[in-house]
Amino acid sequence: MSLQGKVALITGGSLGIGAAIAQRLAREGAAVTLDYHTHRAAADTIAAGITSQGGKALVLQADVSQVAGVQSLVSQTVQTFGRLDILVNNAGIEEPMPFLEVTEASFDRQIGVDLKGAYFAAQAAVRQLIAQGGGGCIINISSVHEDLPMVGNAVYCAAKGGLRMLTRTLASELAPHGIRIVNIAPGAIATPINAATLADPLKTRALLAEIPLGRIGLPEDIANTVAWLVSDQASYITGTTLFVDGGLMVAAGTL
Numbered sequence: 001m002s003l004q005g006k007v008a009l010i011t012g013g014s015l016g017i018g019a020a021i022a023q024r025l026a027r028e029g030a031a032v033t034l035d036y037h038t039h040r041a042a043a044d045t046i047a048a049g050i051t052s053q054g055g056k057a058l059v060l061q062a063d064v065s066q067v068a069g070v071q072s073l074v075s076q077t078v079q080t081f082g083r084l085d086i087l088v089n090n091a092g093i094e095e096p097m098p099f100l101e102v103t104e105a106s107f108d109r110q111i112g113v114d115l116k117g118a119y120f121a122a123q124a125a126v127r128q129l130i131a132q133g134g135g136g137c138i139i140n141i142s143s144v145h146e147d148l149p150m151v152g153n154a155v156y157c158a159a160k161g162g163l164r165m166l167t168r169t170l171a172s173e174l175a176p177h178g179i180r181i182v183n184i185a186p187g188a189i190a191t192p193i194n195a196a197t198l199a200d201p202l203k204t205r206a207l208l209a210e211i212p213l214g215r216i217g218l219p220e221d222i223a224n225t226v227a228w229l230v231s232d233q234a235s236y237i238t239g240t241t242l243f244v245d246g247g248l249m250v251a252a253g254t255l
């Protein structure tokens with residue numbers, strides 16, 4: 001599963017799932033760009049760990065909800081490493097609240113990071129992939145909530161549902177260029193985004209009851225899946241979603 005000679009850009013690479021993906025792809029030999037939004041020290045620590053093991057890592061700051069930000073992530077990656085092969089749209093936020101309480105600002109923030117960010121990062125990456133030739137791969141870190149409704153989290157569900165259709169549509173549009181695009185839909189993964197739930201024993205027990213494999217996922221469960229999906233071993237996979245959720249969707253009767 002070697003990614004020797006490949007270059008990967010991971011948005012939101014300083015923490016949680018994004019950090020694990022950057023470490024995993026670097027271990028397979030890829031040079032990685034870690035985008036961070038506000039956690040510079042955390043991104044530097046991940047990058048230092050990668051370089052201390054002989055890998056290549058570049059740390060860049062960008063707010064993915066700004067088109068100029070994602071364009072600059074791609075152009076600086078290419079300036080440094082000479083090419084781009086893999087984009088992982090991982091950055092994501094959620095601001096759960098009842099439907100009637102959602103403000104325009106909260107709606108714009110969530111859609112801006114979770115959907116618009118992924119869209120324009122993909123656009124910038126695809127321009128580069130087409131220019132250099134030889135194809136490439138885009139992975140969107142979506143969520144089980146691209147398909148599974150979640151009361152009190154409608155904007156997040158709408159953004160992740162949008163990612164599902166983006167992936168299905170772009171798969172056909174980009175296939176002639178040899179570019180694959182795949183969603184990974186994590187279930188409950190132990191990261192800062194759901195720290196509040198995991199700090200509450202009652203909520204954790206209720207969550208575990210919904211997961212047939214009986215454990216909360218780890219960032220590495222997602223990172224291992226990304227490493228495989230971007231490799232040549234998955235070269236016939238595009239335009240679909242892989243659920244990495246311990247069976248949560250099956251238990252919910254959704255799949």
Ligand SMILES: NC(=O)c1ccc[n+]([C@@H]2O[C@H](COP(=O)([O-])OP(=O)(O)OC[C@H]3O[C@@H](n4cnc5c(N)ncnc54)[C@H](O)[C@@H]3O)[C@@H](O)[C@H]2O)c1
Nearest residue numbers: 012015016017037063064091092143186188189191192193
């Ligand atoms: N943890 C879970 O249970 C879970 C489940 C399903 C889906 N996901 C998805 O996985 C992805 C990663 O989430 P996580 O669990 O690691 O959460 P996290 O909060 O630990 O990480 C989110 C990352 O996104 C970055 N980010 C936030 N706003 C940004 C912006 N404007 N510009 C650039 N980066 C920004 C953060 O800095 C951070 O690195 C998200 O897309 C999330 O929706 C997580």
